[in-house]
Amino acid sequence: MCKIAIAGTGYVGLVSGVCFAEKGHQVTCVDTDENKVNIMKSGVSPIYEADLEELMQKNYAEGRISYTTDYKSAYKDADAIFIGVGTPEQPDGSANLTYIATVARQIAETVMRDCLVVVKSTVPIGTNDKVEQFIKDFLINDVKVEVASNPEFLAQGTAVRDTLHAARVIIGTDSKWAEDMLKKIYEPFNLPIVSVSRRSAEMIKYASNNFLALKISYMNDIANLCELVGADIQDVAKGMSFDERIGNKFLSAGIGYGGSCFPKDTKALEYLAKQNGYELRTVKAGIAVNKEQKTLLYKKASSRLITFNGLKVAVLGLTFKPGTDDLREAPSLENVPLLLAQGANIYAFDPVGKKNFEDRFPEGKHDKGRITYVDNIKDALIDANICFIFTEWSEVKSVAPEDYKNLMRTPLVFDGRNIYEIKDMRKAGVEYYSVGRNYHG
Numbered sequence: 001m002c003k004i005a006i007a008g009t010g011y012v013g014l015v016s017g018v019c020f021a022e023k024g025h026q027v028t029c030v031d032t033d034e035n036k037v038n039i040m041k042s043g044v045s046p047i048y049e050a051d052l053e054e055l056m057q058k059n060y061a062e063g064r065i066s067y068t069t070d071y072k073s074a075y076k077d078a079d080a081i082f083i084g085v086g087t088p089e090q091p092d093g094s095a096n097l098t099y100i101a102t103v104a105r106q107i108a109e110t111v112m113r114d115c116l117v118v119v120k121s122t123v124p125i126g127t128n129d130k131v132e133q134f135i136k137d138f139l140i141n142d143v144k145v146e147v148a149s150n151p152e153f154l155a156q157g158t159a160v161r162d163t164l165h166a167a168r169v170i171i172g173t174d175s176k177w178a179e180d181m182l183k184k185i186y187e188p189f190n191l192p193i194v195s196v197s198r199r200s201a202e203m204i205k206y207a208s209n210n211f212l213a214l215k216i217s218y219m220n221d222i223a224n225l226c227e228l229v230g231a232d233i234q235d236v237a238k239g240m241s242f243d244e245r246i247g248n249k250f251l252s253a254g255i256g257y258g259g260s261c262f263p264k265d266t267k268a269l270e271y272l273a274k275q276n277g278y279e280l281r282t283v284k285a286g287i288a289v290n291k292e293q294k295t296l297l298y299k300k301a302s303s304r305l306i307t308f309n310g311l312k313v314a315v316l317g318l319t320f321k322p323g324t325d326d327l328r329e330a331p332s333l334e335n336v337p338l339l340l341a342q343g344a345n346i347y348a349f350d351p352v353g354k355k356n357f358e359d360r361f362p363e364g365k366h367d368k369g370r371i372t373y374v375d376n377i378k379d380a381l382i383d384a385n386i387c388f389i390f391t392e393w394s395e396v397k398s399v400a401p402e403d404y405k406n407l408m409r410t411p412l413v414f415d416g417r418n419i420y421e422i423k424d425m426r427k428a429g430v431e432y433y434s435v436g437r438n439y440h441g
């Protein structure tokens with residue numbers, strides 16, 4: 001078993017750390033955020049992910065995981081240090097590597113024995129080379145430090161399951177020593193391993209995320225055309241999904257992708273291409289489609305109503321997808337300000353994202369409108385003039401079509417996630433708008 005340190009306890013770092021501990025390694029999770037570290041020490045997960053808190057508590061009780069802000073004690077004698085800090089988007093679309101650089105410097109100044117540094121964060125191609133050189137430039141002790149790429153593919157909402165049962169582990173290194181070390185660390189997971197160069201590993205991550213983002217934008221583009229020509233995107237997707245070359249995942253049309261990865265990774269790859277004198281036209285088009293798609297419901301609703309001013313607007317779902325409390329790049333963040341600017345009186349429901357949203361939009365007046373948070377959907381719907389569905393939480397899916405009719409002042413629903421059958425909503429007397437669908441019945 002290995003002594004592992006993890007830099008950064010976000011979705012990637014904490015979940016990886018907990019899963020390494022679960023597989024028997026000795027793990028120390030490091031974060032600069034003292035508040036976060038104290039929360040974790042008390043056995044509570046600072047993020048919402050299924051099964052995470054239970055595994056944190058189990059492995060903490062069994063002595064395999066600890067949390068600290070003291071990076072020196074964690075890095076000095078680790079066999080491997082995994083970097084899982086953020087690489088957020090900068091205004092020009094490029095990835096911000098300052099958090100990575102800080103960790104690299106901290107490692108260089110503290111390691112006291114040979115160690116492998118593993119970059120899990122999503123970084124532009126060539127970054128691992130630079131991180132290795134940077135560490136060597138600042139290394140204080142006479143020890144061997146190598147850097148390997150091991151990009152992460154977990155999806156928020158299913159992060160623990162995705163890590164324990166990953167489809168593959170990518171190991172990016174040209175060093176036999178580094179490859180053997182990573183294989184040893186992943187051995188107890190019993191997963192398929194793909195060994196490639198560092199640059200190929202970095203590109204695998206970007207190419208995978210960009211491909212998935214493009215798949216979503218493509219389906220949204222086709223959905224918009226379906227609406228115009230009388231086809232139904234869900235039937236179209238179903239028909240496509242039986243083709244093994246296409247597969248049945250990421251075919252759902254809606255109001256665009258969000259989250260911390262697809263938006264920034266598409267822009268970072270486009271930027272990287274531009275830097276290298278190449279125009280990545282496919283990705284560029286995908287980004288543009290996604291941008292338009294996010295406010296599709298607002299545009300549809302604006303052409304249906306004279307004004308939002310003074311209307312009670314029910315907003316169901318705030319997070320970028322179900323199963324997470326993450327709001328990064330969520331469609332709600334674009335639509336809510338538009339509605340508030342028009343004087344809407346918003347009643348918002350989200351089972352876990354409420355707190356994070358409230359930090360950005362505290363309850364009360366904003367612009368010409370106001371926002372109120374409710375703990376149950378009924379309070380959002382009662383007497384509402386219009387309802388927007390932004391996230392397909394199971395709580396939202398369980399609202400019956402008749403509930404909209406019975407609770408709302410005007411049963412007018414704009415569904416960005418195609419939750420309902422059009423015929424069911426019609427039968428219940430709900431005026432229903434969704435994405436890319438036409439009903440022939």
Ligand code: NAD
Nearest residue numbers: 008009010011012030031032084085086087121122152156
């Ligand atoms: P995050 O923003 O949730 O967490 C990053 C953490 O790093 C924060 O807790 C921050 O306090 C901490 N940190 C910053 N500087 C530090 C330092 N010097 N030492 C220790 N901790 C420090 O990030 P995330 O969503 O987990 O993403 C991390 C990386 O993984 C990104 O590159 C992202 O693109 C990639 N990734 C994310 C996902 C995902 O679903 N979130 C999936 C695959 C890959």
